[in-house]
Amino acid sequence: MATISRAADVSPALARDERGAVLVIGVFMATLLVGAIWYLIGIGDALVYREFLQDGADATAFSSAVYHARGMNAVVMLNVIMAAIFAVVVALHVAHVIALIIQIISCAFAWTGVGAVICAAATAAEQFLTATIQAVEPGVQQAIQGLHSASTAVATITPLVAELRAIEAARSYAPIVDGGAMTSRSLIPSGSTFGLPVRDDDASVLLSHAELDVASIAVAPLSWFGVPTGRVRSVLSSGIHFLYRMDGGPDPQQPSKRLVDAARNGNEHFAVWGFVWGEQKKHTSAKSGLAVATFGRLAPRDPSETSRFGGARSEFYFDVRGSFPAWSEYEEDTMWNMRWRARLRRFDDPTGLLAIGAAAGIVAGLTSDPNAFTGGRGIQRAALLTRLEWLH
Numbered sequence: 417m418a419t420i421s422r423a424a425d426v427s428p429a430l431a432r433d434e435r436g437a438v439l440v441i442g443v444f445m446a447t448l449l450v451g452a453i454w455y456l457i458g459i460g461d462a463l464v465y466r467e468f469l470q471d472g473a474d475a476t477a478f479s480s481a482v483y484h485a486r487g488m489n490a491v492v493m494l495n496v497i498m499a500a501i502f503a504v505v506v507a508l509h510v511a512h513v514i515a516l517i518i519q520i521i522s523c524a525f526a527w528t529g530v531g532a533v534i535c536a537a538a539t540a541a542e543q544f545l546t547a548t549i550q551a552v553e554p555g556v557q558q559a560i561q562g563l564h565s566a567s568t569a570v571a572t573i574t575p576l577v578a579e580l581r582a583i584e585a586a587r588s589y590a591p592i593v594d595g596g597a598m599t600s601r602s603l604i605p606s607g608s609t610f611g612l613p614v615r616d617d618d619a620s621v622l623l624s625h626a627e628l629d630v631a632s633i634a635v636a637p638l639s640w641f642g643v644p645t646g647r648v649r650s651v652l653s654s655g656i657h658f659l660y661r662m663d664g665g666p667d668p669q670q671p672s673k674r675l676v677d678a679a680r681n682g683n684e685h686f687a688v689w690g691f692v693w694g695e696q697k698k699h700t701s702a703k704s705g706l707a708v709a710t711f712g713r714l715a716p717r718d719p720s721e722t723s724r725f726g727g728a729r730s731e732f733y734f735d736v737r738g739s740f741p742a743w744s745e746y747e748e749d750t751m752w753n754m755r756w757r758a759r760l761r762r763f764d765d766p767t768g769l770l771a772i773g774a775a776a777g778i779v780a781g782l783t784s785d786p787n788a789f790t791g792g793r794g795i796q797r798a799a800l801l802t803r804l805e806w807l808h
Contacts, residue, residue, distance in 0.1 A: 462723075465592060469694055469726035472589035472596060474760060477690025479585040480578040480598040481730035481758035484688060487574030487612050488732060488756040494567040495672040495751055498560055499625035502668055503633075505549070505556050506626045509665040510656055512545040516663075557669045560622075564670035571673065572611040575602035578688070586692045596692035601685050606676075613685040614751065617674035619667040625752065626668075627656045674751050680743050686731045687761075693725050729763040732756055 519538035525531030579598055586596020602612050609615060631653040635645040679685040735755040736746055 465694070466723075466726070468589055468592035469692055470728070472586050472593040472692040473690050473726040473728040474730075475585040475589065475690070476582045476596045476598055476692055477688055477728040477730040478758060478760050480582040480600070480690060481688040481732045481760075483578035483581050484574060484600065484602065484612065484686075485732040485756040485758040487570055487578075488614075489754040490570045490574075491567050491612065491614055491673050492751055492754045492756070494563050494570065495622075495625075498563045498567075498668070498670075498672055499622055499629055501556055501559050501563070502622060502626040503629040505553055506623070506656065506660055506665065507630050508545060508549050508552065509663040510630065510659045512542065512549060513659045513663045515542040515545055553666070557666075560668050561670050564616075564672075567673050570612075571614050574612055575600060579603070582690055586690075589692070592694050593692045594694045596690065598688055598690045600688040609676075613676045613679045614673040615676050617671045617751075619669075619671045621674070622668045622672040623660075624653070624657070625672070627660065628653045630656055672751070675747070681733050681736075682731070686733055688730045688732065690728045690730065691725065692727075695724060727763075729761045730758060731761055732758045 515538055519535060519542050522531050522534035522538050526535045578600070582596060582598035586593055589596075602610075628649070631649045632645075634652055635649050638645050638648065676685065733756070734746070734750045734753075735757045737755070
């Protein structure tokens, strides 16, 4: 009976004991906290992944635009070299005409002692210049042909080199980025041309720049005394052209390069898009962690397919110094000054459909007024329509 009494005494005490009551709540809350921690880890992994993906896209687009700009500067350099070489022919023909004029005038006064001396010197100079022109002119024309071929090759190869550079830039962001590429209008054949947005100019343009080079050399001593040479050089260039044609000087056998007619600073002819792709679920452990936290009852979803892609837009452009004149005011100088640069352009695409939108914008640009797409507005409209269609 005593034993039964003691048992009766213990049972109420155990019933009143509250120690360990929070254990159940603690286990439950610990499970929730584990799930929350893994959820935050998953968000962090996604942020880091998107950051690296965007950095890779920016690097891919910008490095490609840099190579496009370098290609344009290389074409400009070849134009300048062609003009400098042909300036030798222009200078020889102008000197030949001047020697011939002096010869005619001095020989008319050969009965004077001074006239006879000048006549003999002018005759010797005229004969020397004639022989020099006959010897130099064919070589100069061949050099012009070679430089023209080199310019065409640079314009053709540059986008392909830029593509290789884009692939290399994307790989530098591994392992987050699996690969990348770039696309630009330069990679789309247009008629018989392929490459940078340049085409052959008229031969008269190269000739005029060669004549301007000769005039610049002739007026250079004036600048030593602080005399403005702009107007003098322009007038002298016109006179050099007249004398050159008087002597029967030929046109260059190959022309220099100029921009295609539809190209403008900021439009799709100078735009470059970079794209990268990766696999987010390869770089996160949040999925397995969430599965543990939910006791395997909930299966976290994989990232969407659109999150695998990142994109960016850049462009190469002609750097206008000083004020911002209209395109028509400096268009003729774009292929005679090595001021081509590259820069990134703002372009948001939160759904990851930049590649589709850019492709649609390029196609639209091929069949529309280029001025309507200045600054990438056509690409943005195409991307927006694509995004709405996807969400629908």
